[in-house]
Amino acid sequence: MVSVDYELRKKVMDAHIHDALKYCYQCGRCTDVCPVSRVAPERYNPRANIMLSFLGLNIFKGQQNNFAIWGCTVCDTCDEICPQKIELTEIFAVLKNMSIAAGEGPDYYTTQASAIYDAGKAIPSQAAIERRREQLGLPKIEEPNVEEVQKILNATKLNTILKK
């Protein structure tokens, strides 16, 4: 029994300017050009993701690392090829944001976001690399203002998502 997830439907519609998503006629050009569909056709299909999002059929819930959404490599090729100018990658970001908020994304994503929250950088500075920079004659990296970063991320409530 599949039920309609109205929150999902509202979110994908809101995310997309002028509701262009409605004009998807399921031609499948997105899947034709998708590099991930090519290597994992049974597991990742952008055309199906658009159809399910539009209908509000949230089959993405309930898996820690759901390849049906997290398989997207964010190459933006589908956006570029879509004859209806649907920005598919934007819709997929909505699905991914919902997955993370439900505590379900691959660890990589929350680990990286956590580093950004703590240090202001996805890859914080390390002594060995600082020495290498010096050897290569490179200037020191100026450290970001972490306090400002955290104020912003508390305002967007990322701290709650990351359990900070």
Add this chain to the structure above:
Amino acid sequence: MTEYKMFQGCTIGNRIPFLEASARKVFDKLGITTSEAAFSCCPDPVGFNSVDHESWLAMGARNLTIAEDEKKDIISLCNGCFQTLKMVNTELLHNEHEKSKVNKILGQIGREFKGTINVKHFVEVLHDIGAEKIKEMMSKELNGMKVACHTGCHYNRPSEIMQTDDPFKPKKLRAIVSATGAIPVDYEEETLCCGAGVGNAEEEPAMQVLANKLKSAKAAGAEALIVNCPACFQQFDTNQKKAEKLAGEAFNMPILYVTELLALAFGEKADDIGLKFHRTRTNQLLEKYNIA
């Protein structure tokens, strides 16, 4: 003289700084001046935007305000940083609703996004300087070196926003490479992704994408792959062995960031730009073309 704010990003700055060494040497020769700023992570358009779009917008906007304070455009050494900063800049410039939401957040730290600067990818800047100027600075011709150009996804897609180059037939990297005497080969998978994004979720499909890419470049006779993004660089350089294992085929493909190729053509020593830090060996290629 235009001075840009340097945005090397986390990967180059704090993991593979040798790419920055070559970029700075090339910029100096070509008269591109830059200065530092205390930028945070861009943040990553693949990782962070997938976690929370609103946080991604606000953090990107904060970085833009730092450059706005100095009234200077940003030059990015990384496709990911470039895409984030350009997309956030464009989205906030054209969407009053999002802009006011983001500015309400930035107000808490006494900042405001105004939309007064531009964001440039370094390949655009090099291309604007032009092949003639590049040729003037050269002390070594790389005549006949067959290379596969890989611009990577976030350099020019989505093209409606990025406005950098043709989304399916990018020309600028090829033009820069051609100036050195190297020959960009035509290969079927030129616009194929390096596979780094899907690798965040699962390794094997990422290695399959990578193998597809390298196979195609190899089949077209490329002796090296030229990139303009540190994430693509790492995928090709660090993970090539894994892709070879999966494909059951040796690629032995040296990977060069485009400013490494230019630095070598300008007579820089391989040691001074840290080529020894590459995982894939470049020795044979350098010997063949008599490059130090």
